[in-house]
Amino acid sequence: MRRILVMSLLAALALGTTPARGEDATQVESKGKLVLLLDSSGSMKESSGGTTKIAAAKAALEDVVSQLPDNAQVGVRVFGAKVFSAKDKGACTDTQNVVPVGPVDRQGISKAIAGYKPYGETPIGNALKGAAKDLGAEGKRTIVLLSDGEPTCAPDPCKVAKNLRSQGIDLKINVVGLDVSGKARSALQCIARAGGGTYYGVNDPDDLASSLVSVSVRALRQFTLSGKPVVGGTSTADPLKLEPGRYTDTTQGKATSRYYSIAKPKNSDLVVSAVARPPYDSGTSNKLEVELLTADGQRCEADYAIRPNVLQDQSILSVGAIFSSRLPSTNDVCEAATSLLARVGLDALAQDPFELLVSTRPNIKDFATLPPALTSQQVRAAEGATFVPAGRPTPVVGGITFNDAPALKPGRYRDTLRPGEQLIYRIPASWGQRPRIRATLETDVQGAKELSMPGILAEVTMIAPTLHSLGRTGPNGGNFWDGERPVTLTGEGYELRARNIESTTTSIRAVSAAGDQYAVLSMAQPLGGDGSHFAAPVTISVDVVGKVTGEPAYAGKVKGAGEAVKKTADDSEEGSSVPWLPLGIGAAVVLLVAAGYALGRRGRPAA
Incomplete structure (x- = not known):
């Protein structure tokens, strides 16, 4: 007790x-x-x-x-x-x-x-x-x-x-x-x-x-953003020079961007990630994007995340863009550049803060001998592997930022999840390993009393070390919970391999740098007049599959916010993210689905 x-x-x-x-x-x-x-x-x-x-x-x-x-x-x-x-x-x-x-x-x-x-x-x-x-x-x-x-x-x-x-x-x-x-x-x-x-x-x-x-x-x-406060440039003509590290900046308002100039050492990868959580506004959507450009404006790589706000959550937006000479398709001009511009756009009100993380990864000396990049078929096959939770659940309190997310080792845990809440858990995994999570929303008398059919939407998304979201990766990444019966949500991380950078799939490339992966457990706000004064009991099971293998031999030191710093993300398979919904659904479809959901809900029949 x-x-x-x-x-x-x-x-x-x-x-x-x-x-x-x-x-x-x-x-x-x-x-x-x-x-x-x-x-x-x-x-x-x-x-x-x-x-x-x-x-x-x-x-x-x-x-x-x-x-x-x-x-x-x-x-x-x-x-x-x-x-x-x-x-x-x-x-x-x-x-x-x-x-x-x-x-x-x-x-x-x-x-x-x-x-x-x-x-x-x-x-x-x-x-x-x-x-x-x-x-x-x-x-x-x-x-x-x-x-x-x-x-x-x-x-x-x-x-x-x-x-x-x-x-x-x-x-x-x-x-x-x-x-x-x-x-x-x-x-x-x-x-x-x-x-x-x-x-x-x-x-x-x-x-x-x-x-x-x-x-x-x-x-x-x-909710806090950590880093050295800076003020980025307002155009490609006046970028702020940044070294690898962690920074905070603020927006100038909607449809505006901040610009930074970052040195790109020869034969090194450049990773630029951003995190924000703009205030909820029912009348708008929010977008966070990072774009890596040459000095004359040619795009080298980009990533973005969208929060349409139709489900009334205040979820975190995060993105991670990687430029590497080992990308499956590279621009010669980008590869030859000794520095790149990073453009960060946050479609939100003026003075909304965001966090910026910059890191460089040197050349890998034994790259050719390392395990090859994962294939999409391997990723899908891994999702069906048997998952056997073990042990008595121990209490845990999920984080609200990626900096305070508790580290979960293999085992079982107990937490609660409330409407409109987003809880973050860190799962340490090394080279050759793959994290997995199961979150079971248990029955709850108060929840069942306040929710009508079909219930309230909950989901688990997985986040790569680069802050890119892998989205809903499990066979049941999102579902409705009504308090009357348990619902198990599934999340599957990707095996960490250095050669994942060669993949043609954005989400696989994002799991090519050492660092922990994250699981984000979210619950929407009730729609259709349902109550919100309950906390769903959650049993969390975590496993890490595989032995440590395939650690790369870097020719130098990883610099900045890369290897040793906790990070965030919240975007989808090919560079866009719509929280709460399956990958690939556009914002217009989201609006229609949400509208139909709100209008089509019905009361639970009397016993």
């Missing part, structure tokens, strides 16, 4: 993520604030799963404290801690702020947790009012309520939560119910629903920690 409680708390936090150490970072989401609202009523001393509820809560909360982002704004409030009985004066206003909201004070929070004891009544309504005041009137604000019982005092906390939301306050209330059922569970679910948040039910004390981590820390993190 302790593990699941921690994950639940971490997912509920809505603040920020810590930038990669040693690097500058550009934050693209505003900072938020969080209050942990803790039930100190007498029922917390009851036994649950071989321990007391209060002991499980304290241990879980300590795990949460250890994982809070360094730039978090966090406070702690308790209720039911001072007045013993409902007959005593002040029982229904018994709530105290024990750690003011401010820069994370791990020592102060730990001290408050140590003094957290079961004692009085359950005045959740007034405690919510107090927590809202603690958070102030500005910015994104989140309350994480941990409770084991039914409210015992007026005002009705469900009405309080609804009232706070109706005031236009940017506030979300997530709730973790500890070993509750019946009326108590219904009351806590109502608070989460009215507060625009998610309810997490925990029945086993051993699972409590992972739930609190999930509900608290995940939402505290912010």
Whole structure:
């Protein structure tokens, strides 16, 4: 219970993520604030799963404290801690702020947790009012309520939560119910629903920690872009010179580009990748592209990704363009050039940030003796190989950027996925190896209650080390989930081979540079009036196939953001990407499919 409680708390936090150490970072989401609202009523001393509820809560909360982002704004409030009985004066206003909201004070929070004891009544309504005041009137604000019982005092906390939301306050209330059922569970679910948040039910004390981590820390993190801030040129005539490395820049607005000049050492490959997550705008689509050009404007290589926004997600866009003399068709002018221009276009509002990664790979001395490039037939055949997950699932919290994605070794894991969410996992794989993933969305009572047929769309896409997306690679990369029955999504990485650069297929060429591959687990926003106050339980199975073999002998050192740096991508088989949909479907078809989906949904028949 302790593990699941921690994950639940971490997912509920809505603040920020810590930038990669040693690097500058550009934050693209505003900072938020969080209050942990803790039930100190007498029922917390009851036994649950071989321990007391209060002991499980304290241990879980300590795990949460250890994982809070360094730039978090966090406070702690308790209720039911001072007045013993409902007959005593002040029982229904018994709530105290024990750690003011401010820069994370791990020592102060730990001290408050140590003094957290079961004692009085359950005045959740007034405690919510107090927590809202603690958070102030500005910015994104989140309350994480941990409770084991039914409210015992007026005002009705469900009405309080609804009232706070109706005031236009940017506030979300997530709730973790500890070993509750019946009326108590219904009351806590109502608070989460009215507060625009998610309810997490925990029945086993051993699972409590992972739930609190999930509900608290995940939402505290912010999407960030890391790198040295630069300002690229505005035309081919004034490019900014860049060395291999990691950078951040901003757009000038729609239909504009930034230009950079990058040296191309003789007989070396040049890799230029970009990552962005523009704000969701229902009226537009977004496009990110990288184009490698000669000084006089001849195209040498390009890659692009499109987000049509019809399914209301805010997924990451990423691209990776590679120029190599070993490409199946090369331009002599491009090959002879000692430098190339990189044009980055992000079709989004002015001042939207993006991350730029530049690396060079020297000549490979033993290239001819290495395993040949994969064929499309080999890729398809590998997808049908038997996949046997093993072991007991351990809790994990998926990343929201490629810089904070957790590394998953072969085994089984447990996480949750919410509407509109995109979780990223890193799968380490070396030369000659191929990562695989299975993500099973399990049954969920709340999800089944809020979704109509056919359910909500979810998918798994795989990302190459160069940030190019392999798209939906498994036999069931995307499907609808309705909460009533489990759905297993599949993702298949490609075997890493240096000679993949010779392939005529863009996605195979993208897996020619050393580095981890990524799995991106996504869920759309509900359409057709369905609810969104649920978190789908997910069981994740990971395998890495093959022995380490075929490591190339480079004639020099890989430079820049290549081998040792985590990266991202989100585009398709031949250089374009439409998140949520199978490869090869154009944006116009996407719009028609989405429109038909929204209009054609029907309610589930009554039992």
